[in-house]
Amino acid sequence: MRYDLDDLRLFVHVVTEGSITAGARRMHLSLPSASARVRSLEHHAGVELLVRGRRGVRPTPAGSTLARHARDVLDQTVRMESAVAGYVRPSVAPLVLLAGGSAMHRLVPQALAAFLRERPEVDVTVAERRTPQTLHLLADGGADLGIVLDGESRDSGLRTERLGDDSIVVIGQAGGVLAERATMTYREVAEHPLVGLDAQSSLQQWIEKHLGAHAPAARYRTLVGDLTTLIALVAAGVGLAVVPRRAIPPELALDVRELQDPWARRHHLLCWGTRSPSSPAALAALAEHLRAASR
Template sequence: MRYDLVDLRLFSSIVAEGSITAGAEAVHLSLASASARVRSLEQHAGMTLLVRERRGVRPTPAGAALARHAREVLASTARLDGAVTSYARASTTPLVLLAGTSAMHRLVPKALSSFLTDRANVDVVVHENHSARSVQILVNGEADLGIVLESETRNSGLDVDALCDDSLVVIGSPGGVLTGRRSPISFAEVAEHPMVGLNTDSSLQRTIATNLDARGPTPRYRTLVPSLRTVVALAAAGMGLAIVPRRAITFDRSLDICDLNESWAHRRLVLAWGAATDRSSPTAASLAESIYGAT
């Protein structure tokens, strides 16, 4: 019996999803086409591979064996494809994308997962920098695209596209100092309380440090950590107040949130094109579209 890779991928997805409909959607086939392929598999095997039930399907012992071996075959095929394709990609220059801490939290992973899935032969190198540094690299033509603060691109001569709001807010645990507060809070007042933040080399922490008022209190950071996700979790757990982009907050988490009453807290992100980047380049334009779609 000969097995088609599409059939194996479909059957594996059906078993994983517990449904022919969901399995078909996972491999982008119509339900009619998927059902016909399953029937063909069963006819060639000479036995039932799936037990049809009211709420889905489950594999027979033979079907479970087929699904297990199908996963192994598909994994081996992916490794084979990667090994061969790597030779074709050797001379391809990867795209260079720059981004700050905020964009690296959700925007960049979401955009890259979409872009890289659709373009197996294109690679992307990502560097995290504060916006001022990213703009200089883009002006020098040393990167293709940058997700940067709009304010840093003024008078740079770079071609930019608007992306999204990236304003900063203050967060804390429910029942803490922010509970019941309606008016925005100043940084000086925030700094009177214990805080948690990002490592000092992060672009967000540099922004905060740059805007410290020498006449105001010096913030006490109970801990500095590498990721925004950890900062949000620590603030929610009551370890201290934190200043984060509003976009970093998932609203399934219990938090008190207050606007930060500082001019530097109101920010917007733009997508800046490198001085040497051709906007008509299909790969650069495709990465840009993935970034737009991720906002």
């Protein structure tokens, strides 16, 4: 026996609403058309599916069984269509977003998740780059948007706007060696065992660049590849760490102290590339999600 999906959808609506009239309305059908479809279902099933009364309809045992299986069939159909749609090539080229390690930790994932749910027809290519590399690619048309640091993006000639604070702080286990301190210099921080990011990370390279040749000798208990692991080790009491304030999960109990060094105060900027995007509206939407995530 073959069933029409629209007939099954109508029957589920009728059973849910308890009324053929209401089911017809949900399917944008006339009442005579909906009634004919229901009668056709009963004819093909060879059994009465609805008990009709002055106050509406209710399913017979056979009707309840059909409605239950119809819901399963319709749910499976939606999943099938969604799975197949995942192979459809988007009609526009992917947007390209570049950002440093700090922004990639929480800001970019939060904005990207909201944007991709809202715009299923648009893909986004994301890559971690230091600010000089990001500015070069944006200027050469190799990217659409970038999140850069204010101190390294002056005189770029590119359109920018302030996105949010990205100051560097020192963190330690709650109630540990930072408990009695209000602020510290990096040189004082380096007197304690540290946990750091590996040498290839954009944040570690940025810190070492500003410390220069006069950087104090520091003992790193370990070097890790991401901020999530770094912060977890600090919370466990392995050592202190220097991280962007915005990377610290608000629910995590840590001692957080300002760094007195001038280079520790910095801001994120949103920066636009020079190429014409294939979808200006999508680019504007991505920028708005980045603004929202930075608040």
